[in-house]
Amino acid sequence: MIPYGKQEISPADIDAVVEVLKSDFLTQGPMVPKFEKTVADHVGAEYAVAVNSATSALHIACMAIGLGKGDWLWTTPITFVASANCGLYCGAQVDFVDIDPKTYNLCPVALEAKLAQAKHENRLPKVVVAVHLSGQPCDMEAIAALAKEYGFKVIEDASHAIGGKYQDEFIGSGRFSDITVFSFHPVKIVTTAEGGMAVTNDAKLAERMNLLRSHGITRDPALMTHEPDGPWYYQQVDLGFNYRMTELQAALGVSQMERLDAFVARRHQLAKRYDQLLADLPIVLPWQHPDSYSGLHLYVVRLKLNSISRSHREVFESLREQGIGVNLHYIPVHTQPYYRDMGFKAESFPNSMVYYREAISLPMFQGLTEDQQDEVTGALRKALGEE
Incomplete structure (x- = not known):
């Protein structure tokens, strides 16, 4: 059977993972930050937060933006369910915008019409998730213009699109969005076995996503309610999740990014x-x-x-x-x-x-x-x- 998608694992990929297996860190070591920097540098983003799946990345992206009960998230019907479910995880309501019949992406014309109606009904979205189906980017310039006019945040679901470009800039540069999410599932362009990443140019969003991916726990005194009790001290300052990426996954990702x-x-x-x-x-x-x-x-x-x-x-x-x-x-x-x-x-x-x-x-x-x-x-x- 010829599959519709398949990972490509090289000897260098295997060596990179074996090197981590022989190291002192299997999780929460130096490879995850290295992978984050590798991806951020490649796409031209300021910050990157690696997690265990693109679904997790979408979830913490929505949370970082402040999506919650009483809010709306809009996305396209032609996507994997995670692009919509991330809104429900936050207690928000979800709606959809029909696709462009040529690109199969969220249609900006349909979006504009729906926004005008939603403004009249006082139910404008707080977040629009623009999905780059098959790797082709949405019309992000048009979507960004509507975001400015109607006051919503934009998340690019670029699970299919790492390495692609829009208007000669790599997808993930953040020129037309608040956060971009990548997937590293085995059938995707670059794999970490399972894994995802959120990139942004907003330091506060990056800090919030960083916190949420690891139980809401911080060792940063600046984020604590009082001075640390000692060098061992940490605080849980929010309700986060165990969405961390392992060192093994990150090592594979760094190696894959070279190709x-x-x-x-x-x-x-x-x-x-x-x-x-x-x-x-x-x-x-x-x-x-x-x-x-x-x-x-x-x-x-x-x-x-x-x-x-x-x-x-x-x-x-x-x-x-x-x-x-x-x-x-x-x-x-x-x-x-x-x-x-x-x-x-x-x-x-x-x-x-x-x-x-x-x-x-x-x-x-x-x-x-x-x-x-x-x-x-x-x-x-x-x-x-x-x-």
Whole structure:
């Protein structure tokens, strides 16, 4: 089975992890700060906070901003559930904004219309989570302008997008947002096995996230209620979580980051070749905005169902039967039972539903060979009835 995504682990990666295993620190040592600095320096951010998953990063990002009961978080329906769940973790309410039919990202036109209505109803969001689906950044300039006009904070969910660029700056630079979150899950562009990171240019947000990732405990006298009792002393000054990243994960991340640019460049080579191989098929190929340089975590095609005699499910199942590990990113969050019980209706976000009925994620990872890519395209032709 050719998977839709797969990590690439080199001998140098293994050596980096083994070196930590032989060291004095398996957690809370020097490697996590080194990894944080490596990522922050690469993307052009001032501060970075490493955690055990991107979900944890989203959670503490929302908490640092002050999201809570009575507040609203808005995001896109076409994302993993964590992009919305982070709002619920904080006691806030969640709503969605439909996608742009070309980029599949949160649509700024739909966002502007919804904001105007929400202002009239006195239910403006406190946070908007802009998800960079497949690695292609949202129209962040437009979203940032709306944030300034309507007074909400912006979190970039860049779980798919490390190494990508927007307007010639690396995603995570913070030019158009308050916090950016990355994922280092094994199928992502860079992996730490499990792991995530939040980057920001705001010292107070960074300090707050740093505190929240480790039980709300501090050893910094400046944050304590009184002078320390002694060198052993710490205080819990907030209710935090055990969201820390281990030294092993951080060492793997530092090693992987050395190849990030090469990883993304290889994905672009593969995407260009897919574009050529699939150009004559009854599918919609991924469209890239000229302002963006995608991280290309995913290569999503959409079936032209009116031009083929097979259903979306039949094509998907045929590919799986042929050993192609395709996937679907994502089932619209608002259709999940947990969210349906909140009153969301499938038809409320029509572009997202059309996307869901047509989308298939083809294998895309830096280790994908041209022979494997040829196998994928041959299987797709067969699945579509083109052979």
